[in-house]
Structure formats: structure tokens, C-alpha cells
Amino acid sequence: MEINPGGRLPIKDVVGRDAEILRYWKILRRQGLILSAERRIGKTHIVLKMRDECPDDYLVFYQDLESVHSLLELARALYSAVSDSLSAAGRARAKVADWSRLVPTRLAGLELPDAKDHWKAILDQAIRDVVAVADSRTVLLIWDEFPLMLYNLQKREGTADPIELLDHLRKLRQLHSNQLRFLFTGSVGLHLIIRALQRAGNANDPVNDMYAETVPPMALAHAEGLCIGLLAQIDISPGEVALCSKHIVNLVGGFPYYIHHVVDQLDQLGRRVSVADVDHAVEQLIYGDRDPANLRYYVTRIGAYYDDNERTSALAVLDVVSAADGPLTADEIMNLVNHGSDAFSQETVRSVLRLLVEDHYLLTAKRDRKLKFSFRWRLVKQWWKEARL
Numbered sequence: 001m002e003i004n005p006g007g008r009l010p011i012k013d014v015v016g017r018d019a020e021i022l023r024y025w026k027i028l029r030r031q032g033l034i035l036s037a038e039r040r041i042g043k044t045h046i047v048l049k050m051r052d053e054c055p056d057d058y059l060v061f062y063q064d065l066e067s068v069h070s071l072l073e074l075a076r077a078l079y080s081a082v083s084d085s086l087s088a089a090g091r092a093r094a095k096v097a098d099w100s101r102l103v104p105t106r107l108a109g110l111e112l113p114d115a116k117d118h119w120k121a122i123l124d125q126a127i128r129d130v131v132a133v134a135d136s137r138t139v140l141l142i143w144d145e146f147p148l149m150l151y152n153l154q155k156r157e158g159t160a161d162p163i164e165l166l167d168h169l170r171k172l173r174q175l176h177s178n179q180l181r182f183l184f185t186g187s188v189g190l191h192l193i194i195r196a197l198q199r200a201g202n203a204n205d206p207v208n209d210m211y212a213e214t215v216p217p218m219a220l221a222h223a224e225g226l227c228i229g230l231l232a233q234i235d236i237s238p239g240e241v242a243l244c245s246k247h248i249v250n251l252v253g254g255f256p257y258y259i260h261h262v263v264d265q266l267d268q269l270g271r272r273v274s275v276a277d278v279d280h281a282v283e284q285l286i287y288g289d290r291d292p293a294n295l296r297y298y299v300t301r302i303g304a305y306y307d308d309n310e311r312t313s314a315l316a317v318l319d320v321v322s323a324a325d326g327p328l329t330a331d332e333i334m335n336l337v338n339h340g341s342d343a344f345s346q347e348t349v350r351s352v353l354r355l356l357v358e359d360h361y362l363l364t365a366k367r368d369r370k371l372k373f374s375f376r377w378r379l380v381k382q383w384w385k386e387a388r389l
């Protein structure tokens with residue numbers, strides 16, 4: 001097992017996700033699936049494992065859409081993903097070649113002014129052909145970072161294109177309902193993008209036929225198992241491994257990205273490590289000059305995807321929740337953010353609390369018969385309290 005914070009792992013090193021994957025396949029038997037969670041929790045590794053170890057009655061294609069900024073680029077990316085895979089497998093060469101007839105030049109080099117007008121035809125033809133060659137198998141199209149692609153598309157082209165795309169994808173899901181599934185993933189919640197489109201005048205809910213799931217943290221036993229596997233790669237006394245793994249998971253939770261980072265910090269000490277070194281390794285993630293775990297993303301993300309009023313109130317709410325010793329009720333949070341002033345209305349605070357829960361900043365739990373809010377991740381709370389500038 002390789003220590004690799006933030007990098008692409010071999011599928012064999014993706015551990016502790018079998019229960020989640022089994023559930024996702026069960027959902028996909030009946031409908032499409034939307035997976036969301038914060039960055040680096042392992043969404044991409046989960047879906048790549050699903051692609052590489054899919055059931056025999058599925059034909060799976062994976063696309064990373066983070067760099068796609070137009071509808072034509074999306075159609076071209078799908079064409080490339082499907083044609084490369086089918087051609088490499090010796091399947092449907094003639095059908096793949098036929099797609100080029102939809103445009104006046106070879107698809108991979110589309111540059112003509114009218115090429116953009118062909119995106120629906122290319123998308124439709126690609127899906128028809130791959131469904132045809134799948135025989136009795138179900139086609140699963142995994143679109144990684146799909147919400148980010150929609151955000152990029154909206155920024156570049158306005159709201160019309162993403163609305164048209166979402167509506168057209170719903171039409172395709174209905175047309176091929178027996179043999180086609182989509183799996184969308186994103187660290188930017190699809191709800192944020194659809195909300196922005198609705199505010200611009202689109203009243204549709206174009207994904208209400210799909211099932212939405214939040215990727216959970218790794219279960220405690222699996223997180224500790226990951227720690228043990230990674231600690232085996234560094235200089236540590238065998239008697240310290242179990243204690244060290246438990247302490248790491250206690251500090252960062254079941255977040256594999258942070259686990260990799262902590263073990264990497266321990267490895268960089270260049271000497272035999274012990275459980276006493278773990279606290280220092282975690283502090284390096286919080287206070288390191290280069291922000292090695294990219295914790296500042298939790299602030300910049302709010303700046304990018306929240307409107308001005310939401311941004312101000314969200315930061316105020318997170319500031320007071322991070323400073324609290326324990327979970328807080330909505331009324332306690334409102335009193336704290338309005339300390340010495342009446343800057344935020346009750347409805348504003350309650351609205352942003354719902355948004356922060358949906359965006360995986362906060363968790364809710366009933367305590368003493370009251371709903372209370374706390375940070376989802378202990379490490380993020382510590383960083384927010386002590387290092388946010």
C-alpha cells in the first residue's frame with residue numbers, strides 16, 4: 001500500500017468501501033445516482049473501483065468532466081471515452097466510425113463555426129450506439145465532477161446551455177430507461193448549481209428521477225485498517241502501530257485523504273516515529289505554510305458558490321460553531337452571530353444552516369431533545385478556529 005496524499009491510487013489500494021459500493025449498485029439497478037461529498041473523501045476512487053470491478057451485466061464508461069467548459073466538449077469527451085473503449089475491445093468499429101458523419105470533419109478536430117450545433121446529435125448517437133452494442137447489458141455512464149462542469153458552462157455560456165443539457169439528459173434517461181444509467185459525482189453539490197439555475201428562471205427539477213447519496217466517511221475499523229497499512233511503509237515500532245492508527249483516526253476521522261497526509265508527515269520526519277508524533281503531524285496540516293491538506297478550500301468554496309448574503313452569514317455561523325466547545329442549537333448560533341448587533345435575521349441563519357448541512361460543513365444530531373449543529377470534521381473545525389485568516 002502506497003502513501004499517496006491526493007494522488008490517484010491503484011484500485012487494489014481502495015479499501016473499506018465495499019458496503020457503499022454494494023449499496024450504489026443496488027440503487028443503480030432501478031435508477032440513476034448522484035454522489036456528493038467534499039473533495040478528497042474518495043468519490044473518484046469509489047467510482048473507478050466500480051468501473052473496474054463492475055457486474056457482468058453492466059458496460060461502464062468513466063469521464064472526468066472537470067475541464068469541460070462547453071456542450072461540444074462534453075459530446076466530444078463522450079465520443080472519445082466510448083470510441084476508445086469500444087475500439088480497444090474490438091467492438092463496433094463501424095458504428096464508432098459512423099459518428100464522424102454527424103459533422104463536416106473528424107470529430108476529434110471539430111473547429112468549424114457550426115460544430116456547436118451538433119452536440120445533441122453527437123450525444124444522442126453516442127448513447128444509441130453504445131446501448132446497441134451493449135446487447136443485454138446496462139450501460140452506466142459515470143460523469144465525475146459533473147456539477148463543476150455545469151458551473152463552468154454557466155459561467156462561460158450563461159444559464160441556457162446547462163438548463164438545456166439537464167433537460168436533454170433527463171429525456172435520454174427516460175428514452176433508454178431499461179438500459180441506461182447515469183452516475184454523477186461532485187464535490188460541488190449539484191443542488192447549488194440547480195438552485196442557481198432556478199433563481200435565473202428555470203423552475204424544473206431535472207434530476208428528481210435520480211437518487212441522491214452523500215459519500216460517508218470510512219467506517220472506524222476500515223479507517224484504522226488503512227492507517228495500519230500505510231504505517232507499515234514507514235519506520236515505526238510494531239508495538240506502536242495500533243495505538244498510532246487509533247490516534248490518527250481519532251484526530252482526523254474516516255477521511256482517507258487526511259489519513260494519507262498525516263502518515264506522509266510522519267514519514268517525512270526521517271526517523272522512527274511513535275504515537276507521540278501524531279499530534280505534531282496533524283498540527284503541520286493545520287499550520288503548515290503551504291496548507292498541505294488544502295483546508296483553505298473550505299473558505300474559498302463558499303466565496304465561489306454562495307451569494308453575497310449567504311457568504312457573509314455562512315462564514316459568521318462557521319466562526320461561532322468552530323469556537324464552541326460542543327454542538328449548538330440554531331437559537332444559540334443566532335444569538336452568537338448577532339452578539340452586539342442584529343446583523344442576521346432568524347430566517348437567514350436557519351436558511352444558511354440548512355445549506356451548510358447540505359454542503360457537508362456541519363452535522364446535525366438530537367441532544368437533550370434539541371437539534372444541534374457541529375462541524376462534520378474535527379480537523380476542519382480545528383483549522384477554522386485557529387488558522388482561518
